[in-house]
Amino acid sequence: xxxxxxxxxxxxxxxxxxxxxxxxxxxxxxxxxxxxxxxxxxxxxxxxxxxxxxxxxxxxxxxxxxxxxxxxxxxxxxxxxxxxxxxxxxxxxxxxxxxxxxxxxxxxxxxxxxxxxxxxxxxxxxxxxxxxxxxxxxxxxxxxxxxxxxxxxxxxxxxxxxxxxxxxxxxxxxxxxxxxxxxxxxxxxxxxxxxxxxxxxxxxxxxxxxxxxxxxxxxxxxxxxxxxxxxxxxxxxxxxxxxxxxxxxxxxxxxxxxxxxxxxxxxxxxxxxxxxxxxxxxxxxxxxxxxxxxxxxxxxxxxxxxxxxxxxxxxxxxxxxxxxxxxxxxxxxxxxx
Amino acid sequence: xxxxxxxxxxxxxxxxxxxxxxxxxxxxxxxxxxxxxxxxxxxxxxxxxxxxxxxxxxxxxxxxxxxxxxxxxxxxxxxxxxxxxxxxxxxxxxxxxxxxxxxxxxxxxxxxxxxxxxxxxxxxxxxxxxxxxxxxxxxxxxxxxxxxxxxxxxxxxxxxxxxxxxxxxxxxxxxxxxxxxxxxxxxxxxxxxxxxxxxxxxxxxxxxxxxxxxxxxxxxxxxxxxxxxxxxxxxxxxxxxxxxxxxxxxxxxxxxxxxxxxxxxxxxxxxxxxxxxxxxxxxxxxxxxxxxxxxxxxxxxxxxxxxxxxxxxxxxxxxxxxxxxxxxxxxxxxxxxxxxxxxxxxxxxxxxxxxxxxxxxxxxxxxxxxxxxxxxxxxxxxxxxxxxxxxxxxxxxxxxxxxxxxxxxx
Numbered sequence: 001x002x003x004x005x006x007x008x009x010x011x012x013x014x015x016x017x018x019x020x021x022x023x024x025x026x027x028x029x030x031x032x033x034x035x036x037x038x039x040x041x042x043x044x045x046x047x048x049x050x051x052x053x054x055x056x057x058x059x060x061x062x063x064x065x066x067x068x069x070x071x072x073x074x075x076x077x078x079x080x081x082x083x084x085x086x087x088x089x090x091x092x093x094x095x096x097x098x099x100x101x102x103x104x105x106x107x108x109x110x111x112x113x114x115x116x117x118x119x120x121x122x123x124x125x126x127x128x129x130x131x132x133x134x135x136x137x138x139x140x141x142x143x144x145x146x147x148x149x150x151x152x153x154x155x156x157x158x159x160x161x162x163x164x165x166x167x168x169x170x171x172x173x174x175x176x177x178x179x180x181x182x183x184x185x186x187x188x189x190x191x192x193x194x195x196x197x198x199x200x201x202x203x204x205x206x207x208x209x210x211x212x213x214x215x216x217x218x219x220x221x222x223x224x225x226x227x228x229x230x231x232x233x234x235x236x237x238x239x240x241x242x243x244x245x246x247x248x249x250x251x252x253x254x255x256x257x258x259x260x261x262x263x264x265x266x267x268x269x270x271x272x273x274x275x276x277x278x279x280x281x282x283x284x285x286x287x288x289x290x291x292x293x294x295x296x297x298x299x300x301x302x303x304x305x306x307x308x309x310x311x312x313x314x315x316x317x318x319x320x321x322x323x324x325x326x327x328x329x330x331x332x333x334x335x336x337x
Numbered sequence: 338x339x340x341x342x343x344x345x346x347x348x349x350x351x352x353x354x355x356x357x358x359x360x361x362x363x364x365x366x367x368x369x370x371x372x373x374x375x376x377x378x379x380x381x382x383x384x385x386x387x388x389x390x391x392x393x394x395x396x397x398x399x400x401x402x403x404x405x406x407x408x409x410x411x412x413x414x415x416x417x418x419x420x421x422x423x424x425x426x427x428x429x430x431x432x433x434x435x436x437x438x439x440x441x442x443x444x445x446x447x448x449x450x451x452x453x454x455x456x457x458x459x460x461x462x463x464x465x466x467x468x469x470x471x472x473x474x475x476x477x478x479x480x481x482x483x484x485x486x487x488x489x490x491x492x493x494x495x496x497x498x499x500x501x502x503x504x505x506x507x508x509x510x511x512x513x514x515x516x517x518x519x520x521x522x523x524x525x526x527x528x529x530x531x532x533x534x535x536x537x538x539x540x541x542x543x544x545x546x547x548x549x550x551x552x553x554x555x556x557x558x559x560x561x562x563x564x565x566x567x568x569x570x571x572x573x574x575x576x577x578x579x580x581x582x583x584x585x586x587x588x589x590x591x592x593x594x595x596x597x598x599x600x601x602x603x604x605x606x607x608x609x610x611x612x613x614x615x616x617x618x619x620x621x622x623x624x625x626x627x628x629x630x631x632x633x634x635x636x637x638x639x640x641x642x643x644x645x646x647x648x649x650x651x652x653x654x655x656x657x658x659x660x661x662x663x664x665x666x667x668x669x670x671x672x673x674x675x676x677x678x679x680x681x682x683x684x685x686x687x688x689x690x691x692x693x694x695x696x697x698x699x700x701x702x703x704x705x706x707x708x709x710x711x712x713x714x715x716x717x718x719x720x721x722x723x724x725x726x727x728x729x730x731x732x733x734x735x736x737x738x739x740x741x742x743x744x745x746x747x
Contacts, residue, residue, distance in 0.1 A: 028525065130646075218524035
C-alpha cells in the first residue's frame with residue numbers, strides 16, 4: 001500500500017491503512033509499522049489512565065462482549081476496564097467449563113453473540129485456533145485474548161509497550177527494539193505469551209533468545225528467528241530484558257520437569273542469576289507468578305529492575321487502543337470508514 | 338439376478354501390466370469370461386459402448402470408516418474393506434456378518450475384524466469366528482497396539498489363520514494427544530504435536546514382530562521417509578510386509594495447516610514436504626503397495642471445532658482416483674500400476690478374486706474418462722459429509738460408469 005501523503009509522523013500510512021485488519025487474532029505477520037501504530041495509539045491512554053478522571057466517551061453506545069471460555073482473572077479485568085474507560089457497555093460472559101467438551105456450542109455461542117449485535121467481541125479459549133473459528137462466523141471485530149498455545153496478541157503488544165516506555169523513561173532515545181537482547185525463559189512449548197512476544201519483538205528488530213528444558217521447547221523454534229538455549233545462565237549473558245513465563249504446577253510433577261525445586265535450580269530467576277544479564281537489565285513476567293519457583297520475590301519486587309506492575313498498567317492502555325482502533329470502521333471515524 | 342451377459346466394447350482395457358489395450362471385455366454372470374482386442378459381443382449380450390474410455394477394475398478400497406455407497410460409486414469403488422472402528426466395533430462375529438452384507442448388491446463390504454476386543458489393544462478378539470463370518474483381514478483400528486506382547490500373540494494367531502494384520506503405525510507413547518507433526522508449522526500454530534519418528538518406531542517394532550511371528554503385516558499408512566526406509570529394507574530381506582497410503586500424504590504437507598482448517602486434521606497428521614516427496618518416491622519404487630481413500634466422512638459436529646478438538650479423518654472416496662491419476666500424469670507410475678495400487682494388491686491382501694481385469698475375476702468394472710476436469714467442492718459431494726482436504730482443487734479423471742458383478746451401479 002502506498003499512501004501519497006502522510007499527515008502523521010510518516011511511520012505508517014494514513015487513516016485506516018495504518019491498521020487494515022478487521023480483527024486482532026495474532027501478531028504473526030503484522031508489519032513493524034502496524035505494531036508501532038498500536039503502541040503509539042496506546043500512549044494517550046497511558047496518560048489518561050494516570051488522571052483521576054479516566055473516562056473517554058470514544059466508544060459510547062457500543063457493546064463489547066468479553067467471551068471467556070477459559071478461566072482468567074487479570075486479562076478479563078483488564079479488558080473490562082479498558083472497555084469501560086472508553087465509555088462502552090461491557091458484558092462479560094464466563095463460559096469456562098473444564099469438563100464440558102465444547103462442541104457445536106462454541107459456534108452456537110458465536111452466532112448468539114453476533115445476533116446480539118456486539119460491536120466487538122473479546123475471546124479467550126483453551127484451544128489454538130478457536131478464536132479464528134469464531135471470528136469467521138461473526139460480523140464484528142474480534143480480539144484474541146488468548147487461544148490455547150497459539151497467540152495472546154495484546155500481551156505481546158503490552159510487553160513491547162512496557163519495554164519501550166521503560167527505556168524511554170531512562171532517557172534512551174532512538175529505536176528501542178533494534179538489537180535489544182531479550183530472553184524469554186520457561187514453558188515456551190505451551191506458551192501463547194511466548195509466541196506473541198516472539199512475533200512482536202523479532203518484527204520490531206529485537207534479538208530474542210528462548211530458554212527452556214528440551215521437553216518444553218517447541219520443534220524448529222529457530223524458524224521463528226529466535227535462538228534457543230537450554231542453559232539459562234548462557235542465555236542471560238548480556239541480556240537487556242528477561243521475560244519469565246509461568247510454569248503450570250501440574251507440569252512440574254514429573255511429566256515435563258521433575259519437581260518445582262529442580263526447575264528453580266535450573267531456571268529460577270534469582271538476583272545472583274540476574275547479575276549475568278546486562279547492567280540495568282529489566283525483568284518481566286506476564287503473571288500470575290509462582291514466586292520462589294520461576295522467579296524470586298526479591299527480583300519480582302525489585303523496584304529498579306521489575307516491570308511486572310508496569311506490564312499490568314500498559315495492558316489496560318493497549319487494550320483501549322485495540323478496542324478503539326478495531327471499532328473505527330464501524331464508528332465511521334474519518335479516514336477509516 | 339441372472340441377466341444377459343455384458344460386453345463392453347470400444348474400451349481401452351487397463352491390464353495388470355503394460356499400456357492399455359484397445360478391445361472389449363465380456364462377462365457372464367458376475368465374472369469376466371473374455372477380454373482383449375478380438376472379443377466381440379454375442380448376439381444376445383447387453384452391449385455397453387465405452388467410446389474409447391478406460392475400462393479398469395473397480396477400486397478395492399483397503400480401509401474405510403463408513404459404508405457410504407454414493408461416495409464409493411462416484412469414486413469408482415466397488416469393494417471396500419471396512420475398518421473395525423464402528424459403533425460398536427467389529428469385534429463380534431454377528432456384527433462382522435451384518436457388515437459383510439451391508440452394501441450388497443451394488444457394493445461389497447469386506448469387514449476387517451477388530452484385532453482386540455473393543456479395540457482396546459489388550460485382549461485378542463474372536464478372530465477365527467469373525468473370519469468365518471466374513472472378515473477378510475484383521476485390523477488394529479485407528480490405534481496402534483502399544484503392548485508388544487499382545488501384538489506378537491496377535492500376529493502369531495493371524496499367521497496361523499492366514500489373515501493379514503492391518504496395523505496403524507504410530508507409537509502412541511510418543512504421539513499422546515498430538516494433532517500435528519512437530520515442525521515449524523505446529524510451533525507457529527501452537528498445536529499439540531509429536532515428532533514424525535513416532536511412525537518409524539511403530540513400523541520398526543511391527544516389522545520385527547511380524548518377522549518373528551511369520552505373519553503378513555500391512556501398514557495401512559506409512560507417511561514418513563524413515564518409516565518407508567524401514568519397509569523398503571524389510572521387503573528386501575523378504576518380510577511379508579506391505580504398506581499403504583492415502584492421497585492426503587502424497588498431495589499435501591503440513592504447511593497446509595496454516596488456517597487451522599479441520600478438514601486437514603488427519604491421522605497420521607500431515608507431514609513435512611520432504612516426507613511428502615518420500616511418499617511419492619516410495620510409490621514410484623514399489624515400497625508402497627496400496628493407495629486407499631481412508632474414507633471417513635465427518636459432519637460439522639466432528640469438524641466445526643477448534644483444530645485440536647476436531648476428530649481426525651477425511652472424506653476421500655471421491656478423490657482417490659483423480660489424485661492417483663495425477664501421479665500417472667506426473668510420470669511417477671503408469672496406469673497399470675495405478676490400478677495395482679488401487680485394486681489388485683488390496684484384493685490380494687483381502688484374498689478376494691477381484692481387482693484385476695482377468696478371466697474368472699469379478700466383473701467389477703469402472704469406465705473412466707481420465708482427462709475429464711472437475712473441481713472438488715465440499716458443498717457438493719456425494720459423500721455423507723464434505724470433509725475433503727482438497728476443497729476447491731481442480732482435478733482430472735472421472736468415473737462415467739461403474740459395474741459391480743456386471744450390473745451397472747453408476
